[in-house]
Amino acid sequence: MGSLALRRAAGAVPLLLVVWTAAFFLQQLIHGDPAAYVLGNTSTAAQRDQLDAAFGLHRSPLDQYLSTCANLLSGDLGRSWITSESVGRLLSTALPVTLSLALLSTLVTAAVGTALGIWAALRRGSRVDRILQLAAGAVTAVPNYWIAVGLVYLFAIQYRVLPATGYVQLNQSPGQWLQSLILPVIALSLAPIGPIFLQARSAVAEALDADYVRTVRALGIPRRRQVLKHGLRNAAAPIVTAVGFNTVGLLAGTVAVEQIFNLPGLGSQLLSGVLGHDVPVVQGVVLVFAVGVVIVNLAVDLLIGVLNPKARRA
Amino acid sequence: MSTVVHHADSPVGPAARAGRALATSPLTLTAVAWLVLVVLTSVFADQLAPFDPLTQNLTELLKPPSATHWLGTDSLGRDVLSRLMHGGDTLLWGAAEATAIAVALGLPAGLLSGYRGGIADAVISWLVDLTFAVPAFVVLVALAVIYPQNTAVMMAVLGVLGAGAATRLVRNSTRTVRDELFIDAARVSGLPLRTILFRHVLPTVVAPVIMLAATSMAICVIVLSSLSFLGLGGSPEAPSWGQMIYEASQNITVDSWLLVPPGAVLILTVIAFNLIANTVRDALPGGPTPRPVRHRRTVLAETAAQRPDADPQTLLGVHGLVVEFPSGPVVDGVTFAVRKGEILGLVGESGSGKTVTALAIPGLLPIDERITAGSVRFAGEELAGTTERRLSRVRGRGVAYIAQEPMAALDPCYTVGNQLRAALRHFGATRRAAAARTGDLLREVGISDPDRVMRCRPHQISGGIAQRVAIALALTGDPALLIADEPTTALDVTVQAAILDLFRNVVATGERALVLVSHDIGVVADVCDRVAVMYAGQIVEQGETDSVLGAPRHPYTRALLRSMPSLDTAGRLPVIPGSVPAPDAWPEGCRFAARCALATDACKKGPIPLMDVSGPSPRTTRCVRGHDLAPEPGR
Numbered sequence A: 001m002g003s004l005a006l007r008r009a010a011g012a013v014p015l016l017l018v019v020w021t022a023a024f025f026l027q028q029l030i031h032g033d034p035a036a037y038v039l040g041n042t043s044t045a046a047q048r049d050q051l052d053a054a055f056g057l058h059r060s061p062l063d064q065y066l067s068t069c070a071n072l073l074s075g076d077l078g079r080s081w082i083t084s085e086s087v088g089r090l091l092s093t094a095l096p097v098t099l100s101l102a103l104l105s106t107l108v109t110a111a112v113g114t115a116l117g118i119w120a121a122l123r124r125g126s127r128v129d130r131i132l133q134l135a136a137g138a139v140t141a142v143p144n145y146w147i148a149v150g151l152v153y154l155f156a157i158q159y160r161v162l163p164a165t166g167y168v169q170l171n172q173s174p175g176q177w178l179q180s181l182i183l184p185v186i187a188l189s190l191a192p193i194g195p196i197f198l199q200a201r202s203a204v205a206e207a208l209d210a211d212y213v214r215t216v217r218a219l220g221i222p223r224r225r226q227v228l229k230h231g232l233r234n235a236a237a238p239i240v241t242a243v244g245f246n247t248v249g250l251l252a253g254t255v256a257v258e259q260i261f262n263l264p265g266l267g268s269q270l271l272s273g274v275l276g277h278d279v280p281v282v283q284g285v286v287l288v289f290a291v292g293v294v295i296v297n298l299a300v301d302l303l304i305g306v307l308n309p310k311a312r313r314a
Numbered sequence B: 001m002s003t004v005v006h007h008a009d010s011p012v013g014p015a016a017r018a019g020r021a022l023a024t025s026p027l028t029l030t031a032v033a034w035l036v037l038v039v040l041t042s043v044f045a046d047q048l049a050p051f052d053p054l055t056q057n058l059t060e061l062l063k064p065p066s067a068t069h070w071l072g073t074d075s076l077g078r079d080v081l082s083r084l085m086h087g088g089d090t091l092l093w094g095a096a097e098a099t100a101i102a103v104a105l106g107l108p109a110g111l112l113s114g115y116r117g118g119i120a121d122a123v124i125s126w127l128v129d130l131t132f133a134v135p136a137f138v139v140l141v142a143l144a145v146i147y148p149q150n151t152a153v154m155m156a157v158l159g160v161l162g163a164g165a166a167t168r169l170v171r172n173s174t175r176t177v178r179d180e181l182f183i184d185a186a187r188v189s190g191l192p193l194r195t196i197l198f199r200h201v202l203p204t205v206v207a208p209v210i211m212l213a214a215t216s217m218a219i220c221v222i223v224l225s226s227l228s229f230l231g232l233g234g235s236p237e238a239p240s241w242g243q244m245i246y247e248a249s250q251n252i253t254v255d256s257w258l259l260v261p262p263g264a265v266l267i268l269t270v271i272a273f274n275l276i277a278n279t280v281r282d283a284l285p286g287g288p289t290p291r292p293v294r295h296r297r298t299v300l301a302e303t304a305a306q307r308p309d310a311d312p313q314t315l316l317g318v319h320g321l322v323v324e325f326p327s328g329p330v331v332d333g334v335t336f337a338v339r340k341g342e343i344l345g346l347v348g349e350s351g352s353g354k355t356v357t358a359l360a361i362p363g364l365l366p367i368d369e370r371i372t373a374g375s376v377r378f379a380g381e382e383l384a385g386t387t388e389r390r391l392s393r394v395r396g397r398g399v400a401y402i403a404q405e406p407m408a409a410l411d412p413c414y415t416v417g418n419q420l421r422a423a424l425r426h427f428g429a430t431r432r433a434a435a436a437r438t439g440d441l442l443r444e445v446g447i448s449d450p451d452r453v454m455r456c457r458p459h460q461i462s463g464g465i466a467q468r469v470a471i472a473l474a475l476t477g478d479p480a481l482l483i484a485d486e487p488t489t490a491l492d493v494t495v496q497a498a499i500l501d502l503f504r505n506v507v508a509t510g511e512r513a514l515v516l517v518s519h520d521i522g523v524v525a526d527v528c529d530r531v532a533v534m535y536a537g538q539i540v541e542q543g544e545t546d547s548v549l550g551a552p553r554h555p556y557t558r559a560l561l562r563s564m565p566s567l568d569t570a571g572r573l574p575v576i577p578g579s580v581p582a583p584d585a586w587p588e589g590c591r592f593a594a595r596c597a598l599a600t601d602a603c604k605k606g607p608i609p610l611m612d613v614s615g616p617s618p619r620t621t622r623c624v625r626g627h628d629l630a631p632e633p634g635r
C-alpha cells in the first residue's frame, strides 16, 4: 500500500511541474510591459520601474523562471505584485476556508448520494426509484452559483435563519464555523449528489443481485445485514471513484461559491488576483489546486487499494 | 438460466440504435424540441424579441411579468424576455465551439492512441492526464488575469481541456473494437490503417462521441455561464444568462423574481443536453437492460395446502408448482416429494426449469420471477406465497441452498472464516462457540488445513475448496433439507467425486435430505436414491434411480442416458440433437415431440398427462408410449 502511494506521488511530480511552468509562462503572455499592465495607464514611469526592480520583471523569462523554481523548492511561492505580501502566507490563510468547504461538501455528497443510492437500489423499478433518477439528472444541471444565490435569498433574506456571508474560523467557534458553511456546502453539494447517487444505485443493485448476496439470503440473514455488510461493501470501490471525481469538480465550484458567500478562501484569492492583475497570486492558487487534485486522486487510489480484496494479502 | 439475454447480437449498429432510442423516448424528444426552440430564438433574437435588450426604461423598474413585459423588467427597466432571448447566443456558440474543438482533437488522438497502443498511447495518455491536472474552470478563471473578457481564448482552452475526456473515451472504445475479430480479419487482409480506422473503427465510436458531445455541451454551458456570472466571460454589455443571474443576485433583496427566468432557461438547457447524452448512452451496448417488473406476491389459495401430509417422513412436498417470468410460465405444474434421508436428483438440460424449481423452494427467485400456483410444503409449513420474514426463518435452519458457482457464491470482500462465523452467530452461537465451530465445520467438509483456509478470501482458494466452504456455510444452520444446484459442474472430475461423497455423508444421518440439481445424469446415477427428469418446465419421468435409469420409460430419459459418457465408447456421444424449446414455443402436445424419434400423431394432440407405470416401486412418465418402452433386456 505504501509503495503504491509513493509511486503515485512520484508520478504526480512531473505533472505538477508542467502545471507550475505553464502558470509561470502565463505572465509572458502579457502584451508589452507587465508593470504597465499591473499598474494601469495612469502610472508613472518611476512607479513602473520600481515594480520592475522589485520583482525582477526586466530579466529574461528563463532567468525569472529559474529563480522562481529555486524559490519554489525552498517553499517560496513569490510575492504579490500589488501588496508585496508573501503568496505563501496569503494562501495559507485562505486554505483552511476552502479545505473546510471541500471536505464538508465531499462528506455530504458521499453520505447523501450513497444513502439515496442504497434506498433506490432496494426499490428498483418502483416509482420512488424513477423519481429519484429523474431528480438526480435534474440537480446535476443546477449551476452552483444559481442555487447559492437562491439559498442566500431563502435562508438569509426571507427567513433569516442562517448567515448570508462571512466566515468564522473553526478554532474561534465551531458552531458558528459550521453555520457559516451550511449554505455554501449545500450549494456545492447539490449537483454532485446526482452522479454519486446514480453510481451508488447501480453498484449496490449489482452487488445485491450477485450470488454472494443470495448465499447470505439463503441463510436467512436479515435484509439489513445483506445490504450493509455485503451489498455496500462490494459497491464501495465504484462509489469512492465517483466521490473522488466529483470532489475535483467541487473544488472548482468553490471559486464562485466563495465569492457569493464572501468566504476568504482560495477562490476569492484567485478572483481578486485576476481582477487586480496580480499574476503571482494567480500562479500560486493554480498550483495549490493542482496539488489538491493530486491529493484527491491519491486518496481515491489508496482507498480503492484498501477496498479491493484482490489487492490485499490474506 | 434465470437470466434473459437482451438482443446481445442485434444486427443493428449502436449508432442506429441510439438514433432510434432518441426518436422514441418522449422525454428525449421534448429535450430536442427545447434545444431547437432555444437555438432558434437565440439566432432570430433580433427579429423575435419584443424589445431591445439594452434599452433602459427608468419608469418601468423591476416590474413583475405583465402583458407587455411577459417576464417583467430588470433593475434598469430592460425587458427580461428580450434579454433572455439575446443571452443564449454567445453562450451556446461558445459551448459548441469548445465541444467541436474537443471532438476534433480527441477523435484522432483517441483513435491513434487506442489503435496503435505503445508509445503513442503512453504519450497521449500522459497528455490526457495533464488536461485533468487542474479543473478547467480554475484554468479559465486564471487565464482571465491575462485575457480578460476574451471569449475566443476561453473557448479554445476549454476545447483543448475537453479534448482530454474525448480522447480517453474514444481510446477506450477503439481498444474494445480493435481486439474484436473483424478488425483482425481486416488487418490480415492488408487494408491500410486509414481504411481500417475509417471503415471499421469509426462507426463504432460514433455513438460514444455523440454522447460525449452532448455531455460536453452541458458542461461548457455551465462553465461559460459561471464565467459570465463572475464577470469574466465576454463583454459586460451583451446580455448573457450568467450575467443576468449576477444582476439578479445584486437585486435579490428587492426582487427575487429576476433569478427565476435565466436560471430556469439555463437549467432546462443543461438538462436537455444531459437527457440526450443519457439516451445515447443507454442505447450503447452494455447499457442498462429493461428494468425488471415487480409483481405483487399472490396469496395462493391452493387446496393442496389443506392436504394432509401423506407420510410423516416426507420433508418437502412440492405440488403443482408454477413459476412465471414476466413473459410467462417457465415451471409448469411440478410435483415431487422428498423424504428424510433421501437424495432426490432433478435432472434435465438447461432450459428445463430445474434451477428455477430449486430456487422457488426457499423463495429465492429474482424479483421478476414468481410462484403463481401450487404449493411448497416444508415440514408442514407452506412456503409458497408466504412473507419474506417467514421464509427467512425457514432458510438456513430448515432449507439451505448451495449455488452453482462456488466462487461467486462467497463474498469476495470477506475471509472464509468471517463468513462462516457471521452465519454461525446468526444462528445463535456465541462469539467463542462460532470461532470454535468454524474449524470443525471446515474439517467436516474435508478441508485438511482449516486454519489457513479460514484466513483466505474466496479468490485465494481453489474451486473445489470453495465448494466445500459453500457446503460448510450451508451447514451452519444445521438444515433439514439441502438444495444443491449443479454443485459439481464447475469442478474437475476427481474433485467432483469427492464432493459427491461429501453429500452422501451429509445425509447419512438419516435426518437430512438433499435435492441435487444437475444436467449430468452420471452424477445423478452416482448418488441419488430417486430421480425426477425435467423437460421444458415439467417433470417427464420420476421414480427410483435404479429403475428409471435401468429401464427408462420416457424417450427423453433414454436420450439423456445415451449422451452419457461410458467406458466402452471413446468420450461422450453427441448430445441430443436440437434444444429444449423456449417457454413461448412450448407446443400444445408433448413438449419433447420435436426431438423424439418415437413421436406419433397422438403425441401432438394435446397435453400429455403423467401416467402411472409403477412396478415394485412408484413410477410415473409423461409419454403416451410409456408402456411400449419395454424394459431393456439385461438390466
Ligand code: SF4
Pocket (backbone or CB within 6 Å): B554, B555, B556, B590, B591, B592, B593, B594, B596, B597, B598, B599, B600, B603, B608, B622, B623, B624, B625, B626
Ligand atoms: S409422448 Fe410421444 S413425442 Fe412425447 S416423448 Fe412420448 S413418444 Fe415422444
